[in-house]
Amino acid sequence: xxxxxxxxxxxxxxxxxxxxxxxxxxxxxxxxxxxxxxxxxxxxxxxxxxxxxxxxxxxxxxxxxxxxxxxxxxxxxxxxxxxxxxxxxxxxxxxxxxxxxxxxxxxxxxxxxxx
Amino acid sequence: xxxxxxxxxxxxxxxxxxxxxxxxxxxxxxxxxxxxxxxxxxxxxxxxxxxxxxxxxxxxxxxxxxxxxxxxxxxxxxxxxxxxxxxxxxxxxxxxxxxxxxxxxxxxxxxxxxxxxx
Numbered sequence: 267x268x269x270x271x272x273x274x275x276x277x278x279x280x281x282x283x284x285x286x287x288x289x290x291x292x293x294x295x296x297x298x299x300x301x302x303x304x305x306x307x308x309x310x311x312x313x314x315x316x317x318x319x320x321x322x323x324x325x326x327x328x329x330x331x332x333x334x335x336x337x338x339x340x341x342x343x344x345x346x347x348x349x350x351x352x353x354x355x356x357x358x359x360x361x362x363x364x365x366x367x368x369x370x371x372x373x374x375x376x377x378x379x380x381x
Numbered sequence: 382x383x384x385x386x387x388x389x390x391x392x393x394x395x396x397x398x399x400x401x402x403x404x405x406x407x408x409x410x411x412x413x414x415x416x417x418x419x420x421x422x423x424x425x426x427x428x429x430x431x432x433x434x435x436x437x438x439x440x441x442x443x444x445x446x447x448x449x450x451x452x453x454x455x456x457x458x459x460x461x462x463x464x465x466x467x468x469x470x471x472x473x474x475x476x477x478x479x480x481x482x483x484x485x486x487x488x489x490x491x492x493x494x495x496x497x498x499x
Contacts, residue, residue, distance in 0.1 A: 307472075368430065370427070371425045
């Protein structure tokens, strides 16, 4: 069975500092990988995804993530945090090549950005 | 882009009553939709997969008689919380992807519906 682990339920950074949110997955084959952001009382918005091809994926709002098969990781980074980045971030996995859309989410990491 | 609409965004009801939440794909057809439940400060828990024209597939531990799902058309799925109790209070989110899309395609999420049972 697939699973997702997000290390750190809370991450706090200063404005302008590097953002690093960690995600590790467990799967018998490399899954499709996603990062979503959720603002209070709202649904989820896709930041970026990895399916195949280049392992460094760029998303919206300056975020990027790198798929590392050897480490079974898909960490999310942003070079310089902005106050508007404060939100809940979810890493998610989906089994590849099955045509299905069943998506498993990690527990989430709340990002705090200090002025 | 693909848009999924949920209604209502907030609902308050009395214990013992039933509440229906709608999930609509506005600009695409969705054979399959998914219903998630999110507890405060927690992740999304997949409740069920809603299949157009057939019975929903429920995840282990989810009471199908409590959470009735109907997917009568390619653009509408409904979740009915029957005989709601305070412990059913939660944030319910639906998602969908266009019919025929590959598994690599992205799910589009609705904005969620916050249910409060008094």
